[in-house]
Amino acid sequence: MGRIVYVNGDYVDEAEARVSIFDRGFLMADGVYEVTSVLDGKILDYPGHAARLARSLSELDMTPPVSDDELLAIFREMVERNKLVDGMIYLQVTRGNPGDRDFAFPDPEKVSPTLILFTQSKPGLADSPAAKSGLKVISVPEMRWNRRDIKTTQLLYPSMAKMMAKKAGVDDAWLVEDGMVTEGTSNNAYIVKDGAIITRNLSNDILHGITRAAVLRFAREAQMKVEERSFSIDEAQAADEAFITSASSFVTPVIEIDGTAVGTGKPGPVAGRLREIYLEESRKTAI
Missing domain, CATH: 3.30.470.10 (Aminotransferase class 4, branched-chain amino acid transferase, N-terminal domain)
Incomplete structure (x- = not known):
């Protein structure tokens, strides 16, 4: 069987x-x-x-x-x-x-x-190689419907964007609308600048990630600065760090965007610490 x-x-x-x-x-x-x-x-x-x-x-x-x-x-x-x-x-x-x-x-x-x-x-699952090596992403135009906050099975365009990334020889794509990043194909997107964690604010434009909510809560509890606002690809490329969150990838660093290295081009300390905190705290409340 x-x-x-x-x-x-x-x-x-x-x-x-x-x-x-x-x-x-x-x-x-x-x-x-x-x-x-x-x-x-x-x-x-x-x-x-x-x-x-x-x-x-x-x-x-x-x-x-x-x-x-x-x-x-x-x-x-x-x-x-x-x-x-x-x-x-x-x-x-x-x-x-x-x-x-x-x-x-x-x-x-x-x-x-x-x-x-x-x-x-x-x-x-908790020991993904990507957490140590980091991900490379490209930017692609946002072309999904306008109720991305509902977790529907309408996943054709995210699948197409994943394939665009694969064809470009990278791991994933970040979607861009009106010059600003919405999210990844199957994850929420973040950057870190001068110690501040920056991610797009909740609206109909992005999925209200469950891992996102937990990570931001843990970050605030750890006295980390959090800014919920939009950011551009240029700002992301100039950031100190970048990372994604999702239910299956937890917190995973992004080290390159559209061919430009983010920060040192290696996973940064903020993403690493957030992943540690998330896994530790989530295991405590798992059922």
Whole structure:
């Protein structure tokens, strides 16, 4: 038997998992998702991810498929059944299968949402080589829709931007709108200048990252200066450090932007310290 996945109330082998071709997640990208990390068999930042999921569903007038208690029980069962030590749990909710294709939303009283979960094992997740070597990124135009604060499954352009980065021989891309960085393809973006941590303020323009919230809270608790504002690629290239945060990469330094080295061209002390603090504190509250 292979990996066990969850599909609408059933735990099944991944080879037996089925979702209808009429599911709106498949036909319309009408769905939301969350990715949570697991370290030492425990789930990190679960309350934040659950709260953001609820917000995403609410913003799209989508019915929650299960209660909060039921969802946590499913997460724990997925860890147990897959003997997951280090890795991730992917969750996706769609508006379900109305039985035919139609732009109009189906009646939620008649069509139940689709809920799927699967795990991805990532041994040594907390010891990623990128944390020691740093990432190289390029800038690309921002071309996503204007509700990036909702964690939808509309990921075509971020995927295209990732491929632009791969073609350029680097690790990732930062998206730029009106001359200012919004975020990375699948992460929040930061720079450090004169000891201040700078990252774009929350709005509909960026995803409200759960790791972002935790890292900024820990930074303030450590008496680090935080500025939530926009910054340009030029400012980022002239910064002392740069880094990203996400649920799967935690805090990872960026050492080059559009071919220009950031700071010394090596991972800096602020990013390194924030990664240490995040992992230490998150492990304490993991469930």
